[in-house]
Structures are given as C-alpha cells and as structure tokens.
Amino acid sequence: MDKVVKLKIKKEIGNQKELSVIKLKGQLISKGYTEIIHFVEEDEQFYINAFTLASATRDVVHNFILDFITQENLDDTIVLYSNKMTK
Template identity: 50%
Template sequence: MNKTIKLRVKKEIDRKSELEVLKLKGTLITKGYTEIIHIEDENEDFELHYISVNNLRDIITLLSALNN
C-alpha cells in the first residue's frame, strides 16, 4: 500500500541542514523506497517535499537510524 510522506522544509536553511535533507532523499531513492520526490512551494518561506513509499515501517526504521 502506497503512503505519502510530506516534509515541510524551510527554503533558507544552513548548509548542514541542507546536506541532511539531501542525504535523506538520496538514501530513500538508492535503497529503492521511492523513485520520485515531488517538491512544491508552500509559501515564500517553506517548500513541501512529497515522498511516495510502499513500506512505511522500513522508512520509519531508516529515519530513526539516520537521526542517531
């Protein structure tokens, strides 16, 4: 069953945070959890990143591992 994860990301973030977001998205793609990440503007300060995934439990485990 496909689930959609929505990340709300500030447009103006520091370099370290930007690299963390890129690392997360790259990991999701390379591990085969998703193929497409849709990005749209929410307003002038934030953008939304939509990630469609098949196995939400694996994604939660991955996010926990990346957070530590």
C-alpha cells in the same frame, strides 16, 4: 494501499543542513524506497517534498527518516507527515 510521505522542509537553512537534506533524499532513492521525490513551495518559509511508497514499507521508511533527522540534528528543519493514498 500506497502511502504518501511528505517532508516539510525549511527553506532558509545553512549549508551543512542543506547537504544533510540532500543526503536524506538521496538515501531514500538509493535504498529503493521511492524513485522520485516531488517538491512544491508551501509558502515563503517551507518546501513540501512528497513521495509514495507501499504501505508494507511505511514503518521502515518512517523509522529511517526519523532516525536520520535525529542523527543529522534536523529536528528544526524537517517535519515528517504521512497519509493514505486512495486509488
């Protein structure tokens, strides 16, 4: 079963954090975890970026994202969510 991964990202961030967010999304695609990341506005303060992945890679992707958030000091910028996707 596929999983939906959602990243809740603050809209108002500085240039360096913006570059880090772009770098994270680029690495998710370049590592083959997803081919496309969809985004919508949640409200005036946040975007939601979402993508699907095979449930077998869930833990690897979660760990990668959490490590990236920590390394790039994005704890106050990104929140990670994940849900099962029904087919």
